[in-house]
Amino acid sequence: MSEEPIVLNETIHQSTRLRIMTLLVSRSELDRVAYGFIQQTLGLTGGNLTIHLRKLEDAGYVTATKEFLDRMPRTWVTATSEGRLAFTEYLGSLERALKVTFK
Amino acid sequence: MQDRNSEEQRITPEQGWQSIQSTLDRSRSAMYVAGWPNIMLLWGAIVALGYLAMYAVETLATGFADDYPWYPGPLWFGLCIPGMIGSSMIGYRASKQNASGPSATAAGLRVFGFWMTVVAAAFIIPGASGLWSSDHDPAAIRGVAIGIIALGYILFGIMHHLAIGLVGIGIAAAYYLPTHFADGAGPALAAALILAVVAVAWVWIRKSRVA
Numbered sequence: 251m252s253e254e255p256i257v258l259n260e261t262i263h264q265s266t267r268l269r270i271m272t273l274l275v276s277r278s279e280l281d282r283v284a285y286g287f288i289q290q291t292l293g294l295t296g297g298n299l300t301i302h303l304r305k306l307e308d309a310g311y312v313t314a315t316k317e318f319l320d321r322m323p324r325t326w327v328t329a330t331s332e333g334r335l336a337f338t339e340y341l342g343s344l345e346r347a348l349k350v351t352f353k
Numbered sequence: 354m355q356d357r358n359s360e361e362q363r364i365t366p367e368q369g370w371q372s373i374q375s376t377l378d379r380s381r382s383a384m385y386v387a388g389w390p391n392i393m394l395l396w397g398a399i400v401a402l403g404y405l406a407m408y409a410v411e412t413l414a415t416g417f418a419d420d421y422p423w424y425p426g427p428l429w430f431g432l433c434i435p436g437m438i439g440s441s442m443i444g445y446r447a448s449k450q451n452a453s454g455p456s457a458t459a460a461g462l463r464v465f466g467f468w469m470t471v472v473a474a475a476f477i478i479p480g481a482s483g484l485w486s487s488d489h490d491p492a493a494i495r496g497v498a499i500g501i502i503a504l505g506y507i508l509f510g511i512m513h514h515l516a517i518g519l520v521g522i523g524i525a526a527a528y529y530l531p532t533h534f535a536d537g538a539g540p541a542l543a544a545a546l547i548l549a550v551v552a553v554a555w556v557w558i559r560k561s562r563v564a
Binding site: 263348 | 363364366367368369370372373376377379380381383449450451452453454455456457
C-alpha cells in the first residue's frame with residue numbers, strides 16, 4: 251500500500267506568510283494585531299507585508315479592518331477560523347514531512 | 354514579480370519549523386517589551402530623582418536626616434506611586450496600539466506583575482534584612498535596592514531582549530562605581546549616571562526600533 255503524498259499548503263508554506271500566520275494564530279481568536287506591530291516584529295517593509303496579507307486575505311485566512319485610534323488610522327489584522335484550521339492542518343502536514351525527512 | 358518573489362522564498366520543512374519557533378519567540382517578546390523604553394526612562398528618572406533628593410537631604414539638611422532617619426521610606430514610596438501609575442498608563446497605551454484582546458491584556462498584566470514584584474522586592478528585602486533600622490547606614494539600603502532593580506532588568510533582558518539586560522548592568526555600574534570611588538558625591542554622580550544610561554538606552558532602542 252503506497253503512502254499518501256504529503257502536500258504542504260502553498261499559501262502558508264512560504265517564508266513571510268508562514269511567519270505572519272504563526273504570529274496571528276499564536277493569539278486567541280478574540281485578539282486583533284496591529285499592522286505596524288506585525289511589520290516591526292517580523293522586520294518587513296510595508297509593501298512586502300501588504301502583498302502577503304492580500305494573498306492570505308484572498309485565501310480567506312485573515313481579515314483586515316481599519317479604524318481610528320486616538321484620531322490615527324490603524325489597521326487591525328486577525329486570523330479567521332478558516333485560517334486557523336488551515337494552519338493546524340499545515341502543522342500536521344509539516345510534522346509528517348519532517349518525520350519523512352528524519353526517518 | 355510577486356510570484357517570482359514567492360518562488361525565491363520557498364522553504365524546506367525544516368526551515369518552516371525553525372521559522373515557526375523563532376516567530377513565536379519573537380512575537381511573545383515583542384508583546385512583553387511594548388512601551389518598555391518609555392517605562393525604563395520613567396523609572397530611570399524616578400531612581401535618579403530619589404537618589405538626588407537623598408543626597409540633598411544628607412548634605413544640605415543633615416539635622417533632618419538625623420531626626421528622621423526613616424525618611425527614605427516615605428520618600429521612595431511617594432516617588433514610586435507616580436512611577437507605578439505612569440508605567441501602567443504607558444504599558445496599557447503601548448499594548449493597545451500593538452494588539453487588542455485577551456492575549457494582549459494577559460501579556461500586559463504579566464509584565465506589570467513582574468516589575469511590581471521587582472519594586473516591592475527592592476523595599477521588602479532591605480526591610481526583611483533589618484536594614485531599615487537606624488543602626489544601619491542608609492547607603493546599604495540604597496545598595497541592596499539598586500541591586501534588586503538591576504537584577505530585574507537583567508532577568509527581563511535574559512527572557513525578552515538582550516538590550517534590557519545590558520541596561521541592568523549599566524544601572525548597576527552607574528550606581529556602584531561612583532558610590533565606591535567618589536565618596537560624598539557618589540550618590541549624586543550615580544543618579545546622573547543612571548539617568549544618562551537610561552537616556553542613551555532609550556535613544557539606541559528608538560533608533561534600532563527594538564520596541
